[in-house]
Amino acid sequence: MLRQxxxxxxxxxxxxxxxxxxxxxxxxxxxxxxETIRNLYFHVAMWMAMMITFIxxxxxxxxxxxxxxxxxxxxxxxxxxxxxxxxxLGVLTGSxxxxxxxxxxxxxxxxxxxxxxALLIYLAYLVLRNSMTDLDKRARIGAVYNIFAFAMxxxxxxxxxxxxxxxxxxxxxxxxxxxxxxxxxxxAIFYPAAVPGWTLLGVWITTLxxxxxxxxxxxxx
Amino acid sequence: xxxxxxFYILALPQNFKAIRSNSPILTLFKKDLLLEVRxxxxxxxxxxxxxxxxxxxxxxxxxxxxxxxxxxxxxxxLFVCVNAVAKSFLQEGRExxxxxxxxxxxxxxxxSKLLFNALLMxxxxxxxxxxxxxxxxxPTTGALWFVLISVLGGISLSLVFTFLAAIAARAxxxxxxxxxxxxxxxxxxxxxxxxxxxxxxxxxxxGLGGMIVLLAGLDAMIIVLTIILFPFLWKD
Numbered sequence: 001m002l003r004q005x006x007x008x009x010x011x012x013x014x015x016x017x018x019x020x021x022x023x024x025x026x027x028x029x030x031x032x033x034x035e036t037i038r039n040l041y042f043h044v045a046m047w048m049a050m051m052i053t054f055i056x057x058x059x060x061x062x063x064x065x066x067x068x069x070x071x072x073x074x075x076x077x078x079x080x081x082x083x084x085x086x087x088x089l090g091v092l093t094g095s096x097x098x099x100x101x102x103x104x105x106x107x108x109x110x111x112x113x114x115x116x117x118a119l120l121i122y123l124a125y126l127v128l129r130n131s132m133t134d135l136d137k138r139a140r141i142g143a144v145y146n147i148f149a150f151a152m153x154x155x156x157x158x159x160x161x162x163x164x165x166x167x168x169x170x171x172x173x174x175x176x177x178x179x180x181x182x183x184x185x186x187x188a189i190f191y192p193a194a195v196p197g198w199t200l201l202g203v204w205i206t207t208l209x210x211x212x213x214x215x216x217x218x219x220x221x
Numbered sequence: 222x223x224x225x226x227x228f229y230i231l232a233l234p235q236n237f238k239a240i241r242s243n244s245p246i247l248t249l250f251k252k253d254l255l256l257e258v259r260x261x262x263x264x265x266x267x268x269x270x271x272x273x274x275x276x277x278x279x280x281x282x283x284x285x286x287x288x289x290x291x292x293x294x295x296x297x298x299l300f301v302c303v304n305a306v307a308k309s310f311l312q313e314g315r316e317x318x319x320x321x322x323x324x325x326x327x328x329x330x331x332x333s334k335l336l337f338n339a340l341l342m343x344x345x346x347x348x349x350x351x352x353x354x355x356x357x358x359x360p361t362t363g364a365l366w367f368v369l370i371s372v373l374g375g376i377s378l379s380l381v382f383t384f385l386a387a388i389a390a391r392a393x394x395x396x397x398x399x400x401x402x403x404x405x406x407x408x409x410x411x412x413x414x415x416x417x418x419x420x421x422x423x424x425x426x427x428g429l430g431g432m433i434v435l436l437a438g439l440d441a442m443i444i445v446l447t448i449i450l451f452p453f454l455w456k457d
Contacts, residue, residue: 065453113412114409117405117408117409120404120408121405121406124401124405127401127402128388128392128398128401128402131392131393131398132392132393137391137392140453140454141388141391141392143453144388144450144454145388145402147446147450148384148406148446149406151442151446152406152409154442155409155413155439156408156409159435160409160412160413160435163428163431163432163435164428
C-alpha cells in the first residue's frame with residue numbers, strides 16, 4: 001500500500017485544502033485569540049502527527065524486539081526522527097502563537113515545559129544510538145530505550161499538563177484545545193484535513209528516508 | 222476442619238518450594254549487600270561526595286531561603302543517584318554478569334539490583350537530608366513530612382537510574398551516557414517531587430495528593446517496564 005501513489009496525492013490535496021481554507025475560511029471571533037485561532041490547523045495538527053509517528057515508532061521497536069529484523073529498527077528510528085521534527089515545529093508554532101496571545105515567546109507554561117522535556121527524551125534516543133557502533137547491539141538497546149521513552153510521554157505530555165494550572169487553551173482539562181472554542185466550520189478543516197494531512201506528510205517523509213537508509217545499508221554490506 | 226488442616230500440611234512443602242524459587246533474588250541482593258558491607262567503597266565514596274558538595278554549597282551560599290534549599294536538595298539527590306547507582310553495574314565485570322545470567326536469570330538479577338539500589342538511595346537520601354539540615358539550615362515547617370518525601374524521591378530516582386545503568390553498562394561509555402539519557406528522563410519526577418515537597422514547607426495547594434499518586438504510579442510503571450525490557454538487554 002505504501003508503494004502506491006494515491007495517498008501521496010491525497011496528502012497534497014488535504015494540505016492545500018488546509019492551507020487555503022485555513023487562512024481564508026471563516027473563524028469564530030474570540031477575544032484575545034482573534035485570528036490566531038487558525039493556528040489550530042498547524043500547531044495542534046502537528047502535535048497530533050507527532051504523537052501518531054511516535055506510536056508507529058513504538059510499534060516498530062516492539063516488532064524489532066520480537067523478530068530481530070533490522071529493517072524494523074530502521075523504521076523505528078526514522079519514525080522517531082520525523083516525530084522529533086513535528087514536535088519541534090509544534091513547539092515553534094506554539095511559541096509564535098504565544099507571542100501574540102500571551103505576550104511572550106516563552107513563559108515556562110507547564111505545557112511548554114512538558115513538550116520540551118518530551119523532545120529532550122527523544123533526542124537522547126538519537127544520542128544513545130550514535131554512541132554504539134555494533135549494529136545489532138545498537139538496534140536492540142535503541143529499541144529498549146525507545147519503548148521506555150514512549151512510556152515517559154504519558155507523564156510529560158498527557159498527565160502532568162492536565163494536573164497543573166496553565167494558560168494554554170483547554171485549561172486543566174484537555175491539554176491541547178478547548179473544543180468549545182471551535183465551531184463546525186473549523187472542525188470541518190481540522191479533523192478531516194489538517195490532522196490526516198500532516199500525518200500523511202510525516203509518513204511520506206519517513207518512507208523516503210527509510211528507502212534511503214535501506215539502500216545505504218545494502219551498499220555498505 | 223481436620224480436612225482443611227490435612228490440606229494445609231500437605232501444601233506446606235509446596236509453600237516452601239515457592240519461597241525457595243524466589244531465593245535467587247534474595248541471594249543476589251544479599252551478595253550485593255555483603256560486598257557493600259565488606260568493601261564499603263561505594264558507600265563512603267558517595268558519602269564523601271555528598272558531604273563535600275554540601276560543604277561547598279554551604280560556603281558558597283550560607284543558609285539559603287526555602288525555594289533555593291528545596292531546589293538544591295533535589296539537584297543534589299540527582300547527582301548522588303547517578304554516582305551511587307552507576308557503580309552497581311560497573312563493578313560487575315562482563316564475565317561475572319554472564320555467570321549471574323546463567324545461574325539466576327535476567328529478571329531475578331534486575332529485581333535484586335532494583336531492591337539493592339532502592340535501599341542504597343534510601344540511606345543516601347536520609348544521610349544527605351541530615352547533612353542539609355545540619356549545614357544549610359532547616360527552612361521546612363514539617364521536617365518529618367520532608368523525610369518521607371525525600372525517601373520516596375530517593376527510591377523513585379534509584380529505579381530510573383538502575384534501568385539506565387543497565388542500558389549504559391551494555392553501551393560501554395557508561396558514566397557520560399547515563400547523564401545524557403538520565404537527565405531528560407528524570408525531569409518529570411524531579412518537577413513532581415519539587416511540587417510535592419511544598420507540603421513540608423507549609424505552602425499547601427490543591428492536587429498534591431494526586432501528584433503523590435502519580436509519582437507512585439510512575440514508579441510502578443518503571444518497575445514493570447524494567448522487568449519486561451531487561452531480558453532483551455542481555456540476549457547476546
